Amino acid sequence: MQITIPPYPIDEDHAPLLLDITLAETSRAADIAEGDVILGAVDEQGRVDYFNDYYRAAPMPYDPTCGCGVCYLAANDEGPVVNLGNDNPWDTCDPHHADARLVIIRAAHLA
Numbered sequence: 001m002q003i004t005i006p007p008y009p010i011d012e013d014h015a016p017l018l019l020d021i022t023l024a025e026t027s028r029a030a031d032i033a034e035g036d037v038i039l040g041a042v043d044e045q046g047r048v049d050y051f052n053d054y055y056r057a058a059p060m061p062y063d064p065t066c067g068c069g070v071c072y073l074a075a076n077d078e079g080p081v082v083n084l085g086n087d088n089p090w091d092t093c094d095p096h097h098a099d100a101r102l103v104i105i106r107a108a109h110l111a
């Protein structure tokens, strides 16, 4: 699937992006590493949905019984779920299907 990464929105719903959007790429959730910046998700039609805030991945084990209020939502998902951490503006875990595609900037691009 061809995925076009659109311009980052400049509006009051989205945190100002202090990073270069041209560095962004898509990645399987399972291939996201510590320190990668997560900007948004790609839906099944290949459209990018930017999150209201962006945050750095801090992958940790997925525990469907963790109690953060989000992990249980993924408990019945088919296939492996990865947890990209809870160091984000929402203070909850961030479970995604391992094959979900997210828009990220790799930590290696960020000095």
Ligand SMILES: [Zn+2]
Pocket (backbone or CB within 6 Å): 063, 066, 067, 068, 069, 070, 071, 092, 093, 094
């Ligand atoms: Zn959790």
